[in-house]
Amino acid sequence: MNKMTILLGLILSWLSAGALAMGEADPLLSRVVIDQLEIRDAAHHRPWVLEAQGWTGYDLHKLRWKADLEWVESELEEAVVQVLYSRAADPYWDWQIGWQYQSRPRPEQHALVLGVRGLAPYWLETDAALLLGKQGRMSIQLKLEHEMMLTQRWVLIPELSTQWQRRIEPGLGSGADLALGVRLAYEIRREFAPYLGLVWQRRLTGRAQMARQAGEAVSETQWVAGVKLWF
Amino acid sequence: MHVPVLPEMAQPDLSRRRFVQGVAAAGAAFSLGVGAAVPLQSRLGPDTLRGQNFTLTYTPTEVNFTGTQRWATAINGSVPAPTLRFREGETVTLDVVNRLAEDTSIHWHGLILPSSQDGVPHISEGFTGIRPGEQFRYQFPLVQNGTYWYHSHSGFQEQMGAYGAIVIEPKAGYPFAFDREYALVLSDWSDESPEAVYATLKKMPHYYNQRERTLGDTWQQLQKDGVAGFFADRDMWNQMRMSDRDISDVTGAIYTFLLNGVPPATGWLGLFQRGETVLLRIINAAAMTLFDVCIPGLQMTVVAADGQYIEPVSVDEIRFGVAETYDVLVTPSAEQAYTIFAQAIDRSGYARGTLTPDPSWTAEVPELDPAPVLGHRDMGMAMHHAGHGAHHAGHHMQPRRRSSTATQPVGQQLTRHALPMGSGPAGFGSRARVVHASTEYGPQVDMRADAAVYQLDDPGVGLRNNGRRVLTYADLFNLYPTPDPREPEREINLHLTGNMSRYMWSINGISFADAEPLFLQLGERVRINLLNDTMMNHPIHLHGMWSDLETGDPQRIPRKHTVIVQPGAKISYLVTADAPGGWAYHCHLLYHMLGMFRHVIVR
Numbered sequence: 001m002n003k004m005t006i007l008l009g010l011i012l013s014w015l016s017a018g019a020l021a022m023g024e025a026d027p028l029l030s031r032v033v034i035d036q037l038e039i040r041d042a043a044h045h046r047p048w049v050l051e052a053q054g055w056t057g058y059d060l061h062k063l064r065w066k067a068d069l070e071w072v073e074s075e076l077e078e079a080v081v082q083v084l085y086s087r088a089a090d091p092y093w094d095w096q097i098g099w100q101y102q103s104r105p106r107p108e109q110h111a112l113v114l115g116v117r118g119l120a121p122y123w124l125e126t127d128a129a130l131l132l133g134k135q136g137r138m139s140i141q142l143k144l145e146h147e148m149m150l151t152q153r154w155v156l157i158p159e160l161s162t163q164w165q166r167r168i169e170p171g172l173g174s175g176a177d178l179a180l181g182v183r184l185a186y187e188i189r190r191e192f193a194p195y196l197g198l199v200w201q202r203r204l205t206g207r208a209q210m211a212r213q214a215g216e217a218v219s220e221t222q223w224v225a226g227v228k229l230w231f
Numbered sequence: 232m233h234v235p236v237l238p239e240m241a242q243p244d245l246s247r248r249r250f251v252q253g254v255a256a257a258g259a260a261f262s263l264g265v266g267a268a269v270p271l272q273s274r275l276g277p278d279t280l281r282g283q284n285f286t287l288t289y290t291p292t293e294v295n296f297t298g299t300q301r302w303a304t305a306i307n308g309s310v311p312a313p314t315l316r317f318r319e320g321e322t323v324t325l326d327v328v329n330r331l332a333e334d335t336s337i338h339w340h341g342l343i344l345p346s347s348q349d350g351v352p353h354i355s356e357g358f359t360g361i362r363p364g365e366q367f368r369y370q371f372p373l374v375q376n377g378t379y380w381y382h383s384h385s386g387f388q389e390q391m392g393a394y395g396a397i398v399i400e401p402k403a404g405y406p407f408a409f410d411r412e413y414a415l416v417l418s419d420w421s422d423e424s425p426e427a428v429y430a431t432l433k434k435m436p437h438y439y440n441q442r443e444r445t446l447g448d449t450w451q452q453l454q455k456d457g458v459a460g461f462f463a464d465r466d467m468w469n470q471m472r473m474s475d476r477d478i479s480d481v482t483g484a485i486y487t488f489l490l491n492g493v494p495p496a497t498g499w500l501g502l503f504q505r506g507e508t509v510l511l512r513i514i515n516a517a518a519m520t521l522f523d524v525c526i527p528g529l530q531m532t533v534v535a536a537d538g539q540y541i542e543p544v545s546v547d548e549i550r551f552g553v554a555e556t557y558d559v560l561v562t563p564s565a566e567q568a569y570t571i572f573a574q575a576i577d578r579s580g581y582a583r584g585t586l587t588p589d590p591s592w593t594a595e596v597p598e599l600d601p602a603p604v605l606g607h608r609d610m611g612m613a614m615h616h617a618g619h620g621a622h623h624a625g626h627h628m629q630p631r632r633r634s635s636t637a638t639q640p641v642g643q644q645l646t647r648h649a650l651p652m653g654s655g656p657a658g659f660g661s662r663a664r665v666v667h668a669s670t671e672y673g674p675q676v677d678m679r680a681d682a683a684v685y686q687l688d689d690p691g692v693g694l695r696n697n698g699r700r701v702l703t704y705a706d707l708f709n710l711y712p713t714p715d716p717r718e719p720e721r722e723i724n725l726h727l728t729g730n731m732s733r734y735m736w737s738i739n740g741i742s743f744a745d746a747e748p749l750f751l752q753l754g755e756r757v758r759i760n761l762l763n764d765t766m767m768n769h770p771i772h773l774h775g776m777w778s779d780l781e782t783g784d785p786q787r788i789p790r791k792h793t794v795i796v797q798p799g800a801k802i803s804y805l806v807t808a809d810a811p812g813g814w815a816y817h818c819h820l821l822y823h824m825l826g827m828f829r830h831v832i833v834r
Contacts, residue, residue, distance in 0.1 A: 024825055025826040026735075029430050031434045059675075059735050088674035089674065091674050091675075091730050091732065119472050123469065149445045152443060152445065
């Protein structure tokens with residue numbers, strides 16, 4: 001933890017050194033975005049999901065963080081956080097490097113994150129990362145999102161999110177998850193939009209195999225209701 | 232010259248202190264149809280100060296333009312600041328007192344004066360701003376006449392109300408006749424703090440755009456252009472990840488547009504008697520808003536641009552870039568009220584005033600025009616797509632047809648055939664090939680216009696083919712012979728650059744903070760070629776020296792202080808570097824200016 005604190009301090013001080021050189025055109029700013037704060041209507045339970053992210057930094061250099069949390073019956077089932085240094089690579093893309101900590105599900109895991117994030121042609125918000133953990137653990141994450149303005153306030157947001165893992169359990173091969181979602185949001189303000197949506201999740205390859213062995217469903221469709229907000 | 236504020240000097244003139252009437256009361260009166268119930272005083276605009284000695288005091292002042300009390304950065308307690316009336320040939324002394332909690336300054340926009348009096352902290356010679364509680368004495372001779380304005384050049388104070396009109400009466404009389412005159416100051420007011428607005432733009436650049444492309448637009452375009460046409464058009468925008476609805480960064484979503492400090496619910500009031508010729512000195516003192524001004528029922532004869540006389544030209548409508556001024560003559564022949572209608576370029580709102588023989592009358596307020604949509608030409612792209620007008624790449628300016636009559640008939644605009652020219656003689660712009668500097672490549676620049684052309688006769692997005700005769704730069708010719716007829720000795724190419732999705736602005740891809748000063752040789756005649764590599768209009772202002780805009784007649788080059796560079800287009804002007812010292816050179820859109828700025832040094 002000490003090492004992390006020092007690293008964070010170094011990054012922040014380097015960022016603020018930039019501020020002196022850049023002047024007021026490029027002030028130090030922070031943004032917090034809660035992409036999804038929602039309740040899901042699953043087969044046997046109603047989990048709460050929080051997907052949040054944010055940054056502190058400048059036009060081209062930012063310290064970013066992300067958090068994915070899920071509670072089932074008040075128990076924290078999933079808790080993953082990332083802290084990343086983000087640097088602009090071109091007008092629309094940033095590359096990112098950082099660290100992921102997964103506290104739930106157990107066991108705790110740490111991973112190095114190498115990623116890109118940006119806006120692909122046709123207005124596709126893209127976030128892709130390669131994660132490298134201990135004992136040769138490796139996974140790839142990809143998330144695509146598009147905001148379709150139906151009116152100046154109604155927004156339809158299709159989303160694809162997928163994750164592939166090289167080796168999930170000894171003896172099993174690779175595993176993958178796929179989730180497709182669509183959310184219909186109403187922007188009461190730009191910063192605040194409640195929504196309703198539908199999410200379809202599918203476990204693939206080794207993941208599907210594990211689920212079948214455990215007697216769980218391989219795919220599932222859930223209604224979701226929640227709110228997006230930022231400040 | 233800095234001196235401590237003495238108590239007797241610091242006394243703000245309380246008789247002139249004016250609390251601006253809010254829309255709440257005013258709006259109610261208007262809807263009842265009793266215009267006279269609104270105190271007339273509140274509709275007449277700022278006071279006028281005359282003479283050679285002035286005291287201007289910056290004081291936080293309460294205003295109410297929206298129904299909510301807010302603090303403005305007011306000068307002499309008034310938004311706009313008092314109109315200053317000078318006389319050409321005199322020397323004026325202006326003591327600026329700072330009663331704010333932060334540094335301040337005043338820049339005399341368009342005035343030709345020594346660098347030390349220009350009022351830009353850390354750029355004007357020896358000037359670092361006016362500290363709280365201090366005062367600064369400006370003193371300079373007036374070497375010109377016409378309509379100008381003044382504003383703070385510190386932080387975002389201009390957005391907070393620190394602007395006012397300057398009128399310099401000519402020594403030798405006017406080259407036209409009029410019976411009365413008004414200075415009209417257009418501006419944009421927000422209850423939000425400018426710092427918050429800037430931060431919001433950085434976080435979500437399209438935040439204030441309430442006219443985004445929606446499913447309904449897609450459906451309409453599909454019906455109009457067919458599936459193939461739709462995809463051909465949309466593909467470019469989608470590949471570039473840009474919006475054809477991106478007209479203004481800050482809009483009527485948070486702006487209340489003011490004419491002489493009066494919100495549109497009541498509107499500024501100007502009186503005339505039938506048959507009089509009225510001179511309107513119109514100034515765009517907004518922070519971020521270009522205005523399109525018309526007076527339904529009246530033709531405007533434009534007699535001066537940026538304070539300098541031009542060959543009179545009669546039009547129905549004028550686009551005002553931020554900081555531009557035009558003087559127009561109107562002769563209302565009917566015993567009726569007329570609306571002065573100033574639409575924001577994105578049509579998200581308007582400022583208005585009433586010209587009337589009777590203060591209780593109001594005229595109909597026209598509907599806002601449809602919101603403009605950018606086309607491929609606004610991206611500086613070659614027009615190889617069908618259906619986007621007859622504009623073709625690569626054309627040069629044609630020498631204008633010399634005409635003995637001052638005004639050109641409507642529709643007889645310059646044609647734009649490619650004409651062979653010399654290697655860019657004065658008056659016609661550059662013939663140099665467009666080259667993008669290597670510094671324009673990187674995350675800070677999202678677009679480079681490869682087929683940018685001169686389009687002086689283009690009234691601009693939202694004004695094309697609107698059925699009105701709109702003033703264009705191709706209409707501007709100096710009333711007098713070109714003061715410096717020399718050919719340019721060299722050319723400077725400046726590309727206006729930015730990244731809309733990161734809200735970054737720069738010149739040649741380099742933000743002001745990282746830029747070297749731009750050096751001009753004292754006495755040289757230089758051509759500056761501005762090319763707009765963005766999809767927004769940028770009004771570019773050079774301090775201290777005239778921008779002699781090349782509009783096609785070397786004998787009659789008009790002089791401007793602020794020049795709109797249209798999206799994806801280029802424009803050229805000549806500069807006589809006769810003013811030694813440091814000068815600011817920048818986009819006059821307040822939230823672009825921090826990056827799209829250069830320090831010019833003449834030596």
